[in-house]
Amino acid sequence: MAKQRKCIVCGMPLQKKSDYPSGDTSKDYCKYCGDKEGLHPYEKLVEGMAKFIVKTQGMEKEEAMKAARKIIDNCDAMKTGRIKKE
Amino acid sequence: MLKRDKERTKQKIVNSAICEFMKKGFLEASTLDIARNADVAHSTIFFYFPTKAELIISSIYSKLQKLGDKLDEESRTTTNVRKLCKIFLNEVRRNEKFYSRLVKELPLMPISTQRVVFASLSGFSVHFVDVIYKGQRAGKFRRFKPRIAIFFWFGMINYLYSYSKLLGTRKLKKKDLDEIIRFFTKSLKR
Numbered sequence: 001m002a003k004q005r006k007c008i009v010c011g012m013p014l015q016k017k018s019d020y021p022s023g024d025t026s027k028d029y030c031k032y033c034g035d036k037e038g039l040h041p042y043e044k045l046v047e048g049m050a051k052f053i054v055k056t057q058g059m060e061k062e063e064a065m066k067a068a069r070k071i072i073d074n075c076d077a078m079k080t081g082r083i084k085k086e
Numbered sequence: 087m088l089k090r091d092k093e094r095t096k097q098k099i100v101n102s103a104i105c106e107f108m109k110k111g112f113l114e115a116s117t118l119d120i121a122r123n124a125d126v127a128h129s130t131i132f133f134y135f136p137t138k139a140e141l142i143i144s145s146i147y148s149k150l151q152k153l154g155d156k157l158d159e160e161s162r163t164t165t166n167v168r169k170l171c172k173i174f175l176n177e178v179r180r181n182e183k184f185y186s187r188l189v190k191e192l193p194l195m196p197i198s199t200q201r202v203v204f205a206s207l208s209g210f211s212v213h214f215v216d217v218i219y220k221g222q223r224a225g226k227f228r229r230f231k232p233r234i235a236i237f238f239w240f241g242m243i244n245y246l247y248s249y250s251k252l253l254g255t256r257k258l259k260k261k262d263l264d265e266i267i268r269f270f271t272k273s274l275k276r
C-alpha cells in the first residue's frame with residue numbers, strides 16, 4: 001500500500017487534488033500552508049495553524065499560538081530549511 | 087542511511103514507545119527503556135524525536151491511525167455525524183487501554199507537552215467540525231460554533247475513559263452507546 005502523502009508543515013493528509021494549492025499535486029504541502037508560489041511565511045503559518053487549533057480543539061488563542069509555534073518549529077519543512085523564522 | 091532505513095528505525099521506536107506507554111503510562115515510561123526495547127541507542131531516540139511530546143504525538147497517530155483514516159474518509163463525503171461518532175467509539179473501544187491512559191495522563195503532563203499534544207489532536211476533531219459545518223450549511227443543524235460540540239463530545243468520551251473502571255465503560259452495551267450517540271446528535275439538530 002502506498003504511503004499516505006502528508007503536508008510537510010501541518011501533516012494534513014494529501015489525498016485529493018483539492019487538498020493541494022491550486023490542485024497542483026506535485027506540491028508536498030496543503031492549500032492552507034501555501035499557494036502555487038510556495039509555502040507561506042513563518043508568521044502566516046503560525047497564525048493559520050493557531051486559528052485551526054482554536055476552531056477544532058477550542059483552545060484559547062494565546063495557548064493555540066504557543067502550540068502552533070512549537071509544532072511549526074519542529075515540522076519537516078522547518079528542519080529542511082524551507083521555512084525560515086522572520 | 088537510506089530513507090527507508092530511517093523510516094523503519096523511526097517506526098521501531100514508535101512501536102516500542104507505544105508498548106512502554108501502555109505498560110507504564112506516558113509519564114512513567116522512560117526513553118531509555120524505549121530505546122532498549124527498540125534496540126537503538128538512547129541518543130537515536132532524540133535524533134528522530136527531540137522531545138517526549140513529539141514521541142507521544144507520533145505514538146498517538148500510529149496507534150490511532152485507523153481512526154484518523156476512517157474519520158478522514160467519512161468526513162469528506164458525509165454530513166452524518168452519527169457515523170463519525172460510531173467510528174470514533176468503535177476505534178476507541180478497540181484501543182481502550184491506550185486511550186484511557188492518554189486521557190488520564192494528559193492533564194498531568196508538563197504544560198508545554200500538554201499544549202502540543204492537545205493541539206495535535208485537532209487531527210481527529212477537525213472531521214467532526216467539518217461535518218458539523220456542512221450540516222449547518224445544509225440547514226440540518228443549528229447555528230453554533232462547532233467547537234462547542236467538540237467540548238461536549240470529547241468531554242463526554244474522555245469522562246467515560248478517565249473513569250472507565252468506576253463507570254464500567256468496557257461493559258457498556260451497544261444500546262447504551264447508541265443512546266449516547268443519539269443524545270449528542272439530537273443536540274445538534276434544528
